[in-house]
Amino acid sequence: MNKFVVYGVIVLALLAACRAETPTVTPRPNRLARAVSPNALVVKNGMVIDGTGAPPILDGIVVIEENKIVAVGHAADFAIPPEARVLDARGGTILPGIINAHVHESMSPLVRQFYFLKRGVTSVCDLATPLTSMKRAPLRSEYGLAARVFFSGPIINKPLGYPGTEEFLYAVNNAEEARRAVTDLVNRGASMIKIALEPWNWKLPWYVAEREPIPNLTLEEVRAIVEQAHAHGKLVRVHLGTAEMLDIALDAGVDSIEHVPLPRLEDIEFATDGRAFAKLSPAYEAQLARIVKQKIVMVPTLDRIVTWCEGYAVTEARKRLCRQYALTPVRRFYQMGGVIALGDDSTFAMRTWMPLAEMQRLLTIGMTPLEVIRASTQTAARVCGQGDTLGTLEPGKLADVIVVNGNPLQDIEALAWVSIVIIDGQVVVQSK
Ligand SMILES: [Zn+2]
Secondary structure: OOHHHHHHHHHHHHHHHHHHHOHHHOOOOOOOOEEOOOOOEEEEEEEEOOOOOOOOEEEEEEEEEOOEEEEEEEHHHEEOOOOOEEEEOOOOEEEEOEEEEEEOOOOOHHHHHHHHHHHOEEEEEEOOOOHHHOOOOOOEEOOEEOOEEEEOOOEEEOOOOOOOOHHHEEEOOOHHHHHHHHHHHHHOOOOEEEEEOOOEOOOOOOOOOOOOEOOOOOHHHHHHHHHHHHHOOOEEEEEOOEHHHHHHHHHHOOOEEEOOOEOOHHHEEOOOOOOOOOEEOHHHHHHHHHHHHOOOEEEOOHHHHHHHHHHHOOOHHHHHHHHHHHHHHHHHHHHOOOOEOOOOOEOHHHOOOOOHHHHHHHHHOOOOHHHHHHHOOHHHHHHOOOOOOOOOOOOOOEOOEEEEOOOOOOOHHHHHOEEEEEEOOEEEEEOO
């Protein structure tokens, strides 16, 4: 045999051996592909808005195992085995379940199933319930799965305080009783504590002068409540219909302000030249700045307040003043960097399904759609004391996920078109 042929055979054999020993050069379909468990539930083919305020992921994916989210990212980065259950978002938007941080009359599992969960609201915070209806509500009742409910139980207040709330009043006479009330409510399952600092017996808007002072908690008592609640790891949420008693709430270090602390009339200058917003006094703005500085969340329940005020307004001009009065403080608070959570104060009689009216009001004060979604997910979970487990699409969080048709960043009303609802890793709505 010719020696060149022999050398040629040896070289070819060596090359073949090298190739066999270097499998790493073999190209893979995706060098970064993350393996998805065959037991996983996967939602893909949609834009992901994770609830943190981060920009959306255009071709996103959410991977769920058991009742937890295990991964969120770009669909191209994941290798999905054929055994995994895949839900197709059909080009819609994948979001955390919406959380309504301020509702009433939601303790019935049927209400939470049909009025909330099926419409994409996976959690609610009930901010005033009678003692008798304080029961830890299981996710699944005899009727099926329902939205999660976190509740405060009765409002802690002075005897005869805040008329109209007698049905859910936990009356205390001093700081010691206030501390005991907090512990009692926590033992009965309260996820948070609610108090009211309402100076007047007024159910009418500011221009109807029927004001009669009513009993209220003192600073010392509110401090005792905050201290005791925080010792139990619970937040204190305070009803503040006006700014009259705002300083007490701020001095005591409460965690959230419910409704708009409406300014005194001497602190607001209404615009009569067609502008949408009024002018606030430096003194009132200083109070708003304190709320911001103390990182207290505001749950303005704007739509409820505007609707209530407009209900008494006969003329269009008066309705405009109602809007200025409620919207201006929240707008300034937002501009100052204040944190806002969504809650619509809805009762059974005025259920709004997805709280779109409140979302529209938050857009009116200048929030972006992405910020409104964050207020309705991450921040709402935080103010309900559930920030560690709910409110965002992040690994480790409970798998409460919805899909809506369309893009809510372009039109918030897209949130009305819910096509998929998952709660605790279980699919409860899947439109055909
Ligand atoms: Zn309320």
